[in-house]
Amino acid sequence: MAKKRASITDLARQLNVSVSTVSRALSGHSAISEATAKRVAALAKELGYQPNSLASGLRKGRSNMLGVVVPHIDGNFFSQVVKGIEAAASKAGYHVLICQSNENQAHERTNLDTLMNAQVEGILVSVSRTTREFKHFEKIRKRDIPLVFFDRILEDHDVNAVVLDDRAGGYRATRHLLEQGYRRIAHFSGPQQLNIYKHRRQGYEDALREYNLPIREEFIIFGEMKMDDGSAGMRQLLALPEPPDAVFSGSDFSAAGALEVLGERGLRVPQDVGLVGFSNELFSRLTVPQITSIDQHCELMGRTATRLLLEIMAEREPDFAPRHVVLQPDLFTRASSLRGAVS
């Protein structure tokens, strides 16, 4: 049981002044004599006074807290984003409450309720993979709680968002393979209601079109983007009468799975099959060969989203024009796709 801590009232009593004087002295209010201010500061230090942020928050109608809902916190991408969020938020004097939806819409909904009654002043969300409705977010809006989405958003809804230019990422990845001379390029994609996977695929198709290459249905494999999906997908591709000579995977995990299968089949990467992943996961430089990948600037995304949220919070009027920030991805070329320019 925590000991009862010194409150502003205790200070006041000991100094024979009123609580308001102490409060003002501590907050650096101008209308307090220097002498008093010093006495207060001294005693506060001696007693180890810490303001009760609950009381202060209650009075001021603020909580100094931001809420974050992510599909999950483990794994590279979201933990890096959260790192960025935490950094930007704490710089602005905010605490961060983190919830995980576990890729589950119902969970996401309760997360939002949780955050609302924790009195957060703003919310950052990356929607779960299974989320198809927008209703639970409407509730946040009705309460006028500032809301910013990042990375994964529901399209067809006007929201504030910080996203990656996934289409550009997909385009560049594919284009890179084309420049390396690959012509039969397959693609692993994920659930299409998620902007990120859809756009990556669109970028892939754009690049093929630019080279006047056909978009083959049998070359596009949909899955959950896990390592196993990559293995299965690769096996499926290799079973085709005319298998591809390269794969652009929408995730590094499925790329790793594909890599494993290619190794088993004795196919050389990048000589026989080229490979590009997405996300620039830590492990992509630890595989053999190292996997070319698209970097998403996760931490930057977290910082950017937080700054956007803080901006929106700072505005008095709720804004009717939702803002979008689009970050540009970077291609990190590594051995898995470098068979020397041929194109």
Add this chain to the structure above:
Amino acid sequence: MAKKRASITDLARQLNVSVSTVSRALSGHSAISEATAKRVAALAKELGYQPNSLASGLRKGRSNMLGVVVPHIDGNFFSQVVKGIEAAASKAGYHVLICQSNENQAHERTNLDTLMNAQVEGILVSVSRTTREFKHFEKIRKRDIPLVFFDRILEDHDVNAVVLDDRAGGYRATRHLLEQGYRRIAHFSGPQQLNIYKHRRQGYEDALREYNLPIREEFIIFGEMKMDDGSAGMRQLLALPEPPDAVFSGSDFSAAGALEVLGERGLRVPQDVGLVGFSNELFSRLTVPQITSIDQHCELMGRTATRLLLEIMAEREPDFAPRHVVLQPDLFTRASSLRGAVS
């Protein structure tokens, strides 16, 4: 700007009852007629009433929040632990406030202050790599805020802690190499004031002693356990007149670095050199060959630490006998250390 939300007072006014009645009705207090309770519940739902947890916390002297201080949140280990913490905490109705010390003692100190004035009811800490003092934790103790350490602790201080049996981990890893017939085993270790690295090293030495093998100073390399440290360490080892035939690395990252160097030098793993890492990072099954590693049950550690904290919080009297929970690690044998039993 968030719209002002319906408060308990609004409900009371609309229903022509007192606030206390509403409060009691909502909290399921027995002395309220069913009829009233239903009316209250109905209106609460209609108005979308959400209790103000700041006010409630203020009154009850509780905040429903736990604080966590980790060295950093990115990377596999801590993000998994945090996942476990978050799961256990939210199941018990607590929110989690996460701070990063960035492996910096001063930062850690301010993190603790931050958490204290956020009124957290309990704190979970994994100390930063540079932390050598205990003073800032004493402050928490003086306030009688329940405190539990996990994974990384400062030894020589009686604290509640959930740790891994790192000595057993080190022992098993080394023992496994010995059983595979390796006899000249080197070790990468980290800062020795951290229990985890010290104990892993001790386990390593114990195993060698058991096999009556000498503990060679030149075989133990201290570093920061990053990938680069592993590369550098491996180069250093290979430069020895009689280089080792295996390495037990206290971290998967430095193991990966070593692996890279071995590849460059044309040494085969596991035939020429055996390799075991620590942490069972995601990527350890993605390298070629896959790296044998010690699993720390990160998520379990998070859950366990949280449960211990909640237990301590539930006790009225501050406890003078600090509790320790020691989790047992698991060895995941993979290709990097399997050259077939010879021993």
Add this chain to the structure above:
DNA sequence: AACCTTTGCGCCACCCTTTGCACAATTTTT
């Protein structure tokens, strides 16, 4: 019919901090 229990609810004080307003004491202005 007089008294005792329940049951259901309201009153009020309290948690800690902030802040508008008032007031006294001091200093400045006329």
Add this chain to the structure above:
DNA sequence: AAAAATTGTGCAAAGGGTGGCGCAAAGGTT
């Protein structure tokens, strides 16, 4: 010397919710 302005402080209410205590009405007991 009186009026005005300034400075420093206190009073009290507010913010939303909780819970001890008391009170009135309903029901039950002799």
